[in-house]
Amino acid sequence: MEKKLAIDGSAPVAEEKIPYHRPSITEAEKTAASRVLDGGFIAGPGPECERVEERLEERWECERVLTTTSCTHSLEIALLCMDLQSEEEVIVPSFTYVSTALAVVRAGGRPVFADIDEETLTLTAETIEEAWTENCRGVIMVHYGGYPGPVNEVVEFCEQRNLFCLEDAAQAFDGRFNGRQAGTFGQFGALSFHATKSLTCGEGGALLINDPDYIKKAEMIRDKGTDRSVSCRGDADRYTWRSTGSSYVLSDILAGILNEQLNRWPEIRKQRLQIQQETFEMLSRLDSEGLFEFVRPYHSAIETNGHITALILQSTEARDWFLRALQAEGIEALEHYHPLHHTPFARENLPPPESLPVSERIAGSIVRVPAYPGLTTLQREQIGEAFEKIYPHLLEKIS
Ligand SMILES: Cc1ncc(COP(=O)(O)O)c(C=O)c1O
Structure with missing residues (x-):
């Protein structure tokens, strides 16, 4: 049975907010x-x-x-x-x-x-x-x-x-x-x-x-x-x-x-990649209908540093709702760059580009989720729980 969401008034999965990022400092x-x-x-x-x-x-x-x-x-x-x-x-x-x-x-x-x-x-x-x-x-x-x-x-x-x-x-x-x-x-x-x-x-x-x-x-x-x-x-x-x-x-x-960070970098990198992989696997298991597209290496020659764990949704409406639902559950998921040609400075000072449809579509549909070495086991479980709680509602909204 679908669980009532925090965005609709239920208790959030994470009482203590899980931040999007925390630097790894020892x-x-x-x-x-x-x-x-x-x-x-x-x-x-x-x-x-x-x-x-x-x-x-x-x-x-x-x-x-x-x-x-x-x-x-x-x-x-x-x-x-x-x-x-x-x-x-x-x-x-x-x-x-x-x-x-x-x-x-x-x-x-x-x-x-x-x-x-x-x-x-x-x-x-x-x-x-x-x-x-x-x-x-x-x-x-x-x-x-x-x-x-x-x-x-x-x-x-x-x-x-x-x-x-x-x-x-x-x-x-x-x-x-x-x-x-x-x-x-x-x-x-x-x-x-x-x-x-x-x-x-x-x-x-x-x-x-x-x-x-x-x-x-x-x-x-x-x-x-x-x-x-x-x-x-x-x-x-x-x-x-x-x-x-x-x-x-x-x-x-x-x-x-x-x-010191350079000394610790191999360990930080390994942990980031591990958490990113776990997150993608968890979301893939959940996503029976293929609502999420993951940001992943587009070529076998690429090795990422695990900096961003992100997914792309099918519309801005779905993305904005998904972000609000995650944030209500205590998970600080974020969008990313707003296209620079839409900023006040660019509009006032630079000639407008003809059309940049891919930039606009990606900016309107991307979601970044917390995935960094400092996340505790409990926090990782809570992120998974929030996804599970929200997914059936997202499916309903989209279909
Ligand atoms: C693509 C890109 N360039 C430049 C910067 C700016 O970096 P800094 O804060 O070190 O100036 C950022 C910051 O996020 C970035 O994402």
């Missing part, structure tokens, strides 16, 4: 922060930042990694390296976080929105082609939800048209395509270590520089337009102002935390 990270504080060097980039950078450079075969204050700022540094003119365009998806397009505006260029592809949930060579004009200088491709996008075809397209390719891998730390990490294919990649990400130091990011020609310029932009990094390496007596830039340097306190 004593190791707390000890690391204290150790750096006690050591006295708490600015950046000090030994802790350098250690993060060296570890990523070595493991990911990057020419240079710069730790930064955020992914937003990493994107900004990469775009400032390109010396964009005001009429020059950079193609970005509309279904992404504001930072992807904001960085283009901050660097003086014009973002142009392209549609995403249904399977990859990001740009493909085909969707980029539709948005391309003679004014286009580059492309920012987003690796959605920890699933690397079709980066080989995008890089190839960019090479053919003489465009730069910047990968926004904010959500895709250690997501891999053919064994190679997201962020290492284009000229640049940008990572986020924000508290909402799988590997975090609260606020932070990294710029992966894959084209050595940009290393010096990016280092100066990160450090207030100065050649401080050159003088720190002992190659100059003193440093001076040489270019545009800002203060994009990560504090060593945060980098100390990040080094």
Whole structure:
């Protein structure tokens, strides 16, 4: 028999709300922060930042990694390296976080929105082609939800048209395509270590520089337009102002935390993937009618980092009801990006794209559910119970 739902006045499954996300922080990270504080060097980039950078450079075969204050700022540094003119365009998806397009505006260029592809949930060579004009200088491709996008075809397209390719891998730390990490294919990649990400130091990011020609310029932009990094390496007596830039340097306190997160990453990643798999299996068993489509690797070459556990429903009406029902049961399930071409800033400042139907459909039908290592056994059972309670009602609503 169907159970009455919390949305209709019954008791919620989880009396204590289950948050969408909690970062995985242990004593190791707390000890690391204290150790750096006690050591006295708490600015950046000090030994802790350098250690993060060296570890990523070595493991990911990057020419240079710069730790930064955020992914937003990493994107900004990469775009400032390109010396964009005001009429020059950079193609970005509309279904992404504001930072992807904001960085283009901050660097003086014009973002142009392209549609995403249904399977990859990001740009493909085909969707980029539709948005391309003679004014286009580059492309920012987003690796959605920890699933690397079709980066080989995008890089190839960019090479053919003489465009730069910047990968926004904010959500895709250690997501891999053919064994190679997201962020290492284009000229640049940008990572986020924000508290909402799988590997975090609260606020932070990294710029992966894959084209050595940009290393010096990016280092100066990160450090207030100065050649401080050159003088720190002992190659100059003193440093001076040489270019545009800002203060994009990560504090060593945060980098100390990040080094511990990197030590724990194999374990965090394994747990995330395990919980994601369990969630999909539980939902598949329940979903006799195929109401849910899961966001999964669209190609055998893809290894996700388990960043997002998401499903797509058949309509916005069904999705909005499902979200409200889950939230009433105490489960903090969430929608995701609102298409950027619908935002007030874009409407007021950017030419409207013709139509981006896939971006709009996915934004209106996606649901993200809690799936992270800190969930207790009880919480995992409660999530399952809430799905079981709600599913028959959803079925009724849809049929
Ligand atoms: C695709 C994408 N790019 C950039 C960002 C911004 O990252 P940060 O908060 O590190 O600036 C996010 C944040 O969620 C994101 O999802």
